[in-house]
Amino acid sequence: MINGVGRFIPNGMQPFVSSDNFLTKERRLISKKTKQSKTVFLDNIEEVFDVLGIDSNMTISFHHHLRNGDKVIKMVSEEIEKRDIKNLHFAPSSIFPSYTKLVDLIKKGNVNEIHTNYLNGEVAKVISQGYLKGKLVMNTHGGRARAIESGDLSIDVAFIACPVVDKFGNGHGATGKSACGTLGYSISDLEYAKKVVLVTDTVVEKLENYQLDSKFVDYVLIVDSIGDRMGIVSGTTEITKDPIGLKIAKDCANLLNYLGLIRNDFSMQTGAGKTSLAVVKYVEEIMKKNHIIGSFASGGITKAYVGMLEAGLFKQLYDVQCFDLEAVSSFAKNKNHIAMTASEYGNPFEKEPICDKLDFVILGATEIDLDFNVNVTTDSMGNLIGGSGGHADIAYGSNVTIIISPLIKSRIPIIKEKVMTVTTPGSDVDILITERGIAINPKRTDLHEKLANSQFPIFEIAELLEISHKITGVPKKIETNEQIIGYVEYRDGTYLDCIRKVKNGY
Amino acid sequence: MFRSLLFIPGNNPSMLQNADVFLADAIIFDLEDAISINEKNNARNLVKNYLLTSSVLPKQIILRVNSINTEWFKKDIELLKTNKINYLLIPKTDKSSLLNIEEYLSAFEKENKLVETKIIALVETARGVNDLPLFAENKRLIALLLGAEDLASDLQIKRTETGEEIFYARSKIIYAAVDHNLIAIDTPYTNINNLEGLLKDATYAANLGMKAKACIHPNQLEVVNKVFSPSEQEIKWAKEVIKISLEKPGSGAFQFQGKMIDKPILDRAEKILVKAKHFNLM
Numbered sequence: 183m184i185n186g187v188g189r190f191i192p193n194g195m196q197p198f199v200s201s202d203n204f205l206t207k208e209r210r211l212i213s214k215k216t217k218q219s220k221t222v223f224l225d226n227i228e229e230v231f232d233v234l235g236i237d238s239n240m241t242i243s244f245h246h247h248l249r250n251g252d253k254v255i256k257m258v259s260e261e262i263e264k265r266d267i268k269n270l271h272f273a274p275s276s277i278f279p280s281y282t283k284l285v286d287l288i289k290k291g292n293v294n295e296i297h298t299n300y301l302n303g304e305v306a307k308v309i310s311q312g313y314l315k316g317k318l319v320m321n322t323h324g325g326r327a328r329a330i331e332s333g334d335l336s337i338d339v340a341f342i343a344c345p346v347v348d349k350f351g352n353g354h355g356a357t358g359k360s361a362c363g364t365l366g367y368s369i370s371d372l373e374y375a376k377k378v379v380l381v382t383d384t385v386v387e388k389l390e391n392y393q394l395d396s397k398f399v400d401y402v403l404i405v406d407s408i409g410d411r412m413g414i415v416s417g418t419t420e421i422t423k424d425p426i427g428l429k430i431a432k433d434c435a436n437l438l439n440y441l442g443l444i445r446n447d448f449s450m451q452t453g454a455g456k457t458s459l460a461v462v463k464y465v466e467e468i469m470k471k472n473h474i475i476g477s478f479a480s481g482g483i484t485k486a487y488v489g490m491l492e493a494g495l496f497k498q499l500y501d502v503q504c505f506d507l508e509a510v511s512s513f514a515k516n517k518n519h520i521a522m523t524a525s526e527y528g529n530p531f532e533k534e535p536i537c538d539k540l541d542f543v544i545l546g547a548t549e550i551d552l553d554f555n556v557n558v559t560t561d562s563m564g565n566l567i568g569g570s571g572g573h574a575d576i577a578y579g580s581n582v583t584i585i586i587s588p589l590i591k592s593r594i595p596i597i598k599e600k601v602m603t604v605t606t607p608g609s610d611v612d613i614l615i616t617e618r619g620i621a622i623n624p625k626r627t628d629l630h631e632k633l634a635n636s637q638f639p640i641f642e643i644a645e646l647l648e649i650s651h652k653i654t655g656v657p658k659k660i661e662t663n664e665q666i667i668g669y670v671e672y673r674d675g676t677y678l679d680c681i682r683k684v685k686n687g688y
Numbered sequence: 689m690f691r692s693l694l695f696i697p698g699n700n701p702s703m704l705q706n707a708d709v710f711l712a713d714a715i716i717f718d719l720e721d722a723i724s725i726n727e728k729n730n731a732r733n734l735v736k737n738y739l740l741t742s743s744v745l746p747k748q749i750i751l752r753v754n755s756i757n758t759e760w761f762k763k764d765i766e767l768l769k770t771n772k773i774n775y776l777l778i779p780k781t782d783k784s785s786l787l788n789i790e791e792y793l794s795a796f797e798k799e800n801k802l803v804e805t806k807i808i809a810l811v812e813t814a815r816g817v818n819d820l821p822l823f824a825e826n827k828r829l830i831a832l833l834l835g836a837e838d839l840a841s842d843l844q845i846k847r848t849e850t851g852e853e854i855f856y857a858r859s860k861i862i863y864a865a866v867d868h869n870l871i872a873i874d875t876p877y878t879n880i881n882n883l884e885g886l887l888k889d890a891t892y893a894a895n896l897g898m899k900a901k902a903c904i905h906p907n908q909l910e911v912v913n914k915v916f917s918p919s920e921q922e923i924k925w926a927k928e929v930i931k932i933s934l935e936k937p938g939s940g941a942f943q944f945q946g947k948m949i950d951k952p953i954l955d956r957a958e959k960i961l962v963k964a965k966h967f968n969l970m
Contacts, residue, residue: 425906426706432910590705617709618744637968652743653705 187555187604189679192666196676201578201610204674209531210332214373215398221351223385223402227261230403234377236262238269240338243375245368246276246300247343247355247503251413254343254381257405259283262292271295271316273335275326275367275524276571279303280413288313296668297335299323300569309667310566312683318566318668320559320605320681323367323502324528324535324575325673330370331525334675340375342368343408347382348389351396356514358384360408363483363504363513365393369523372398383408393521415506421463422456426617430586431457433638434544434615435464441632443542443582444468444476451481451537451576452544454505457586461544462486469495480522480536481572488512491519500536502527502572528575530673537572537579545573547585547614549601552643554608554623556585557601559670562594564662564684570605575673577610582629589616594657595650597643602660604679605670619646661685689966690714690831690871690900691916692909693750697722698731704738707746711909713967714748716902719764720755720779728760732767739772750808752777756788765793768802775830780838781809783819786826793828806830808873812838817857824864832861833902836875847878849885851892862897874898880905890915917967918960926957926964933957 184190185197224230236242244255255274260283262270272293277284277300285304287293295316296309309318321329329335344365345358355365360383372378372394379401380394422428438444444465452458463486469476479487480500485508490496492512500522504510512519528537548567549557556577558568577583587596596616612629614621621643622629633640641649668681694712696703698719707715723731739745751773753764767773778789786809793805807828811817812835824832836854840847847853854875865872874893877886886908890901894915901912918926929944933954936942941950964970 425710428907429709429711617706649744 185677187553187607187678189604191669191677191680195669198607198672198676198678201574201607201672203676204530207674212331212333212374215376215378217397217400221396221399221402223351223404225404227257227403227405230379230401231261231265233401234339234379236267236339238267239271241271241273241336243337243340243371244272244274245342245365245371246274246278247362247365247367247414248360248409248411249276249414250278250280251410252278252280252343253407253409254341255281256283257381258341259287262287263290266290266292268292269294271297273297273326273337275299275323276569277301277303277305281305291315295319297321297326297329298569299326300571302567306566310560310564310684312663312665312667314667317666318681319671320569320668321671322528322570322574322673323524323572324530324532324537325570325671325675326367327370327523327525327527327529328531328673329671329675330374331529332675333374337371337375339377339379340368340371341379341381342371342394344380344382344394345408346384346386346389347380347402348386348392350388351380351399351402352389352392353380353382353394353396353399354389354392356510358382360384360411361510361514362409362411362414363510364501364521366502366522366527367524368394370525377401379403381405381408411507411510414504414510420456421459424456426588427457428460429617430588430615431460432464433617433620434461434584434586435468437584437613437615437620437633437638438465438542439468440636440638441582441629444472444474446474447477448474448541449477449539450479450542450544451540451580453546454482454484455546458544458546459484459486461586462490466490466495478539480527480540481576483509483512483519485509488519491516500527528572528579528673530575530578535575535579537576540576540580542582542584543576543580544584544586545577545606547587547596549596549598550585550587550611550614550643551598551601551608552647554611554614554643555601555604556606556608556611557603559605560603560681562598562602562657563660564602564682566681570670574606574610577606578673582612583610584613584615585611586615589618589646589650590654593654595647595654597647597650599647602662603670603681607672607678614643614646616646618649621646689963690748690873691967692912693833693873693900693902694906694909695722695752695876695902695904698735699723699727701734704734705742708744710906711913712746712903712906713900713913714750714774715746716750716752716777718752719760720752728754729763732760732763736767736770739767739770745772748774750775750777752779752810755779756785756792762792765796768796768805769800771802773805775806775808777808777810777833779810779835780813780816781811781823782813782816783822786823790826790828804828808833810835811857811861812836813842814839817860820860820864824868824870829868829870831871831873831900832865833873834858834861834875837878849889851889858893858896858898865899866897871900872898874901876902876904877908878904880908883907883911886911887915913967917969918964922960923964923970926960929954929957930961
């Protein structure tokens with residue numbers, strides 16, 4: 183059948199209707215886990231596998247707070263490989279290039295199903311090529327929390343990398359030799375997984391404050407190292423020097439200012455890309471010039487936002503994961519740098535998720551189409567290169583959603599008649615800013631009216647497409663293999679799109 | 689009319705592709721100093737193909753060719769056949785080189801049935817500075833651009849942040865330009881990461897009488913455009929002065945905001961408005 187963004191979804195699956203269709207549904211909650219016994223401390227993974235009886239067909243989850251420096255998923259993967267446990271379902275919140283052991287598990291049939299929010303590197307490549315025997319489900323950060331709490335994503339064992347654990351089994355991410363900051367993505371796993379294992383390399387007597395409550399923790403596995411914290415800085419930390427990126431960022435900040443969105447008590451979120459960081463810098467300059475104090479910034483937090491919090495430009499930061507070590511340090515010492523769970527961040531069924539309080543968000547796109555649908559899941563050839571993360575959550579929640587991107591990336595226009603994969607429905611995307619012009623979603627008549635007499639170069643999105651085609655020529659239609667290898671799941675649990683095997687896959 | 693002119697190396701495809709996007713009033717495609725000897729032909733071919741095939745060209749295009757004494761000059765001039773180049777930027781211009789170029793261009797234009805090509809003289813040698821009174825009246829010239837780095841090399845002096853060492857050259861260019869109705873264009877500020885330094889340097893040059901400034905990085909354009917544009921207050925003042933003068937035709941001098949307004953002031957107000965309109969500032 184055809185869903186609400188015009189995409190084919192196989193019969194038997196819930197098709198996406200609209201981004202606010204969840205409002206017609208009731209929140210579904212399974213019971214939070216209860217445990218009868220004290221937390222047990224173990225010091226080798228074999229024992230953990232033995233006592234938990236980890237076996238075929240189980241679902242095992244992980245978080246990605248240590249990002250490219252994570253060693254826990256590798257450790258667990260190696261044990262699975264050693265025992266040759268087959269047909270497992272992995273549910274990591276994200277998958278990074280360093281998770282190479284997972285490639286072997288996929289190819290050998292140890293892991294046959296994957297639920298995740300984001301993936302790139304070799305794992306993405308082999309899944310694109312069709313090596314995963316079952317299906318890949320790409321959901322959002324808020325959608326993952328919803329899926330876990332509702333029982334749609336039932337987790338047998340959650341391995342939670344935890345930088346510091348006390349002798350009672352409480353855990354925190356702010357301190358310890360592998361401190362990575364907030365552990366927001368792991369909270370749903372902690373509360374709803376059938377069994378929970380905290381994996382740590384630092385045990386202290388007692389934690390006064392903790393994010394992970396021992397009442398949910400079955401086991402603590404003590405290891406030499408849970409990861410390399412330097413690996414969390416796997417995104418970018420420096421502002422772009424690319425003149426095109428800077429132009430886009432400057433235009434974006436000027437547009438925000440013109441629209442009156444940079445005002446006292448405003449709230450914002452951006453990604454951690456180089457151009458996004460430039461937007462933050464220009465917004466900061468406008469705030470300082472006009473003596474503006476914002477309410478909060480949220481998301482993955484970078485040192486740019488930490489600097490603004492410390493300068494008194496924002497009252498609070500809501501942080502689901504720290505993107506660099508300055509953010510980790512700030513989280514450990516600043517009471518206004520506040521942890522939020524993935525559910526509090528973007529679960530549509532939360533009463534007042536942070537994403538719904540945002541005035542504006544600045545997001546990227548691999549592709550955007552004439553209906554403003556955005557793809558950040560695959561490239562134009564259909565190769566998996568990312569995923570929603572919180573993209574669709576905050577695009578829905580915020581008052582104004584802005585996509586910033588060069589009109590042409592590596593000689594390929596970013597505007598398409600139809601995107602290869604829909605990650606975020608166009609109904610939630612308001613403005614596209616490129617170096618050659620700005621397009622406003624026709625449904626935002628309020629923004630059109632406000633900008634009608636401005637000097638911003640406003641175009642129809644189809645006009646921008648035409649401009650890009652004049653420069654690059656019209657790209658050839660990309661042929662894909664028809665074999666479905668996975669799905670894009672919207673935050674409410676319905677299906678937005680199918681992901682297909684690449685043309686020359688396995 | 690210019691405020692900012694951006695140098696883009698001719699062998700940089702991504703910069704060429706985006707040349708029209710930047711805020712420069714004119715783009716200078718460089719085939720000379722920014723291009724190594726081994727890259728000269730590639731750069732020329734790239735610029736030629738770009739000019740012939742791109743559907744989104746900058747508003748004004750300037751080509752910096754190699755010196756007439758080099759083996760590349762004649763090949764560079766061939767790009768005039770694209771009919772996309774507004775001006776040539778001639779390196780190390782002095783009286784003699786300009787005459788030679790004029791002679792060559794006249795024959796080339798006649799042979800290829802091209803209109804007369806206008807020239808911006810890059811004044812970057814002691815001889816060029818001294819020759820200014822001798823060549824500034826050349827009918828092909830539209831502007832004089834100071835090249836301070838080469839000039840400093842010729843003078844065997846160091847460039848400084850405050851630019852005392854180029855005060856004489858700046859002044860000579862400004863006076864020659866005004867005298868012959870040319871645009872005086874200031875030398876680029878080479879520290880691309882120091883926008884505060886750029887602001888000081890450009891403001892100083894503008895106060896001396898420079899009307900525009902060459903840039904070597906797109907990030908410099910905003911500052912330069914701002915410095916060489918009339919400010920909002922100046923535009924407001926000029927509008928009011930012109931409005932009052934129109935209300936009092938033939939009245940000669942009059943007072944406005946406590947100051948005497950006479951013909952030179954009226955002329956200045958008109959120039960401000962012309963510039964403001966040209967750069968879409970009103």
